[in-house]
Amino acid sequence: MNPLAQLLEAALFSACRPITAEELATLDPDASAAGVRVALEQLREHYDFNQHGVELVEMAGGYQILTRPVYAAAIERAQFTVRTPKLTAATLETLAVIAYRQPVGRLEIEEIRGVSAGGVLRSLQERSLIEVVGRSEALGRPLLYGTTALFLELLGLRDLIDLPKAEELTIALRPHRATSEGSDDAAVYVEAES
Amino acid sequence: MTVTEFLALPEAPTIALGAGPGFVVELEAFSGPLDLLLHLLREEQLEIADIPIARIADQFLRAVHELGLNQAADYLDMASRLVRLKAQMLLPRKVDEDGWEDPRAELVRRLLEYQQIREVAVWLGRAAERRAEQFARGYLPPAPALPPPPLTLSLIDLLSAIDRVIVGIPSPVLHKVVARPLDVESATRRIEDLLAGQEQIRWFDALGSGATIADVLSTLLALLELARRGSLRLLQPTPFSPMLIARESPRPTA
Numbered sequence: 001m002n003p004l005a006q007l008l009e010a011a012l013f014s015a016c017r018p019i020t021a022e023e024l025a026t027l028d029p030d031a032s033a034a035g036v037r038v039a040l041e042q043l044r045e046h047y048d049f050n051q052h053g054v055e056l057v058e059m060a061g062g063y064q065i066l067t068r069p070v071y072a073a074a075i076e077r078a079q080f081t082v083r084t085p086k087l088t089a090a091t092l093e094t095l096a097v098i099a100y101r102q103p104v105g106r107l108e109i110e111e112i113r114g115v116s117a118g119g120v121l122r123s124l125q126e127r128s129l130i131e132v133v134g135r136s137e138a139l140g141r142p143l144l145y146g147t148t149a150l151f152l153e154l155l156g157l158r159d160l161i162d163l164p165k166a167e168e169l170t171i172a173l174r175p176h177r178a179t180s181e182g183s184d185d186a187a188v189y190v191e192a193e194s
Numbered sequence: 195m196t197v198t199e200f201l202a203l204p205e206a207p208t209i210a211l212g213a214g215p216g217f218v219v220e221l222e223a224f225s226g227p228l229d230l231l232l233h234l235l236r237e238e239q240l241e242i243a244d245i246p247i248a249r250i251a252d253q254f255l256r257a258v259h260e261l262g263l264n265q266a267a268d269y270l271d272m273a274s275r276l277v278r279l280k281a282q283m284l285l286p287r288k289v290d291e292d293g294w295e296d297p298r299a300e301l302v303r304r305l306l307e308y309q310q311i312r313e314v315a316v317w318l319g320r321a322a323e324r325r326a327e328q329f330a331r332g333y334l335p336p337a338p339a340l341p342p343p344p345l346t347l348s349l350i351d352l353l354s355a356i357d358r359v360i361v362g363i364p365s366p367v368l369h370k371v372v373a374r375p376l377d378v379e380s381a382t383r384r385i386e387d388l389l390a391g392q393e394q395i396r397w398f399d400a401l402g403s404g405a406t407i408a409d410v411l412s413t414l415l416a417l418l419e420l421a422r423r424g425s426l427r428l429l430q431p432t433p434f435s436p437m438l439i440a441r442e443s444p445r446p447t448a
Contacts, residue, residue, distance in 0.1 A: 016331055054229065057328065069327035083326045089225040092315035092322075112307055115226035115268040155318060156325030164317055166310070 001046055005039040006030055009065075012043075018062030018153060060152035061159065084154065094120045095129065095151065099163055103133045103144035121145065128155065223261070227272035230257060235305075240306050245298055247283045251276035275301070330368040374408045381409070381416035389441045390428060397437040 001007070012019060025036050040063060044056040057066045060153045067075065087095075094117055097109045111187055126128045127146075133146035141181055152159065224230045234253050235242060254276055258269050296302075384402065388395050401413055402440040417439065420426045429438040 012333065055328075059325075064330055066328035069324070071326040072329070075329060079331050084322070087227075087319060087322055089315065092319050093225060093311055096314035096318055099318070100311075112304075112311055113226055114272065114304070114308065134254055152327040154325060155321040156328070157321065164314065184437045 001042050002039060004028060004035055005042040005046070008036070008039050009043055011054070012063060012065045015064070018060045018064040018149075019056075020062040024063070050076065057156070058158050059156050060149045088185075090115075090120050091124065094124065095147070098124075098130055098153070099146050099147050099160065102146035104146075105136050105142040105144050106140070110146075214243070227254075227269045228305060229312070232273065232305065232309060232312070242309070243302055245301070247276065247279045247298060251280045374406075376408055376412045377414065378412050378415045378419065381412040382420060385413070385416055385420060385439070386425070389439070394426065394438055397439065400439055408443045 007027055008024055011024060021033065021040070024040070025031050025033060031039075038057065046052070048053050051145055053071060054065050054067055057064050060079050072083070075081060090113075093113055094109060097112050098104055101108060101112075106117055108120060109121070116158075121130070125132075128148055129151045130145045131148050132143045134143040134144045147160070157163070224233065225269065231250070231254060232242075234250055234257065235245065238250075238253075240246065240250070251273075255273055258273055273290065279297050279301065359366055384394075385400050388399060400417065405413070417426070417428060421428050426442050427440045429440055430436075
């Protein structure tokens, strides 16, 4: 590994959150963006090639050194650390709506999910998984929500682009066969959507 | 079909408000009415695009009732929509009628949209679980600053430290509060004694000589109390003239 890669390794080891390439570049005044990229690639290969117990993971717009999944059970059993608790269905659904529709207001979230969303929104905000990103021009200027970097970090996503696209979903809106009377309108509608 | 006939249909559901368990806040099984509806459709292997509304509405109401969701507003809202749809579907219409809009279209759209969100939610859940398999460096918050160990002190050090602290304390400004209770009882007795001897006395007679503020107040309260009881009358012949205290003569029994 080149000296810059070693420096980056030390910095990433000391950090407790994903660090962006720009932040890493400030470690060495002589480092160029390209140099940081090369050094990060070297570090990743170093961990992979030498079969280290940790790996360099890119997420939430930055880089972080994480243990490999294969050791999760052992580490947990020894109680060195705890796994993040599972998210509830209501939380996941609300996050899904916000992730795809942001900026989105409470009313739209409630319309899609068919249930009131006040409590879930509050707890998501407290956990910094979503934030207020503005106000709608609609009546009463309701708050609009969007996802945060912590949301990406929690899911291990590099960017919102990593979310599945509508056409990749198995239940993508596809035309249903018209079986009996009265179904034609619905089928036409669905076709128009897909 | 009239409303009565519609309601009298053999499968017509009844929503028993207030029956069953109390207010349901968290519902483990379903994350909302749309979820319950999708569950029912899957169970019956029905197409979303062609929902037999009458059947599914009855099943929905039964499920709501059985699960004790009666008082969850979100479920009742959906229940009422379904019942309305059921009524709309029963309305007669001409075959090949132009401009007939399937009343179910809106529900179908919502169900499809929700189903998609459900799938994304599952995807997000898996991503979060995968991410939870990897641990970052354990984060320790910076420890609060403590005095440098080892902290060795002799008793003399400790006492002189206490002295230094005590010296620094400014002597507090104290105000002595003396209890000077109003003595209404003896004032009452004094006034009654005076009035036993004479028909009418003046305010200053009642007060006596060398009266303190407490005496003035006690006397005033005693006078007011006696006047209230009807033992005496308080008079003021002209404005600002000294107050006169007169014994209450027995009322004429006219």
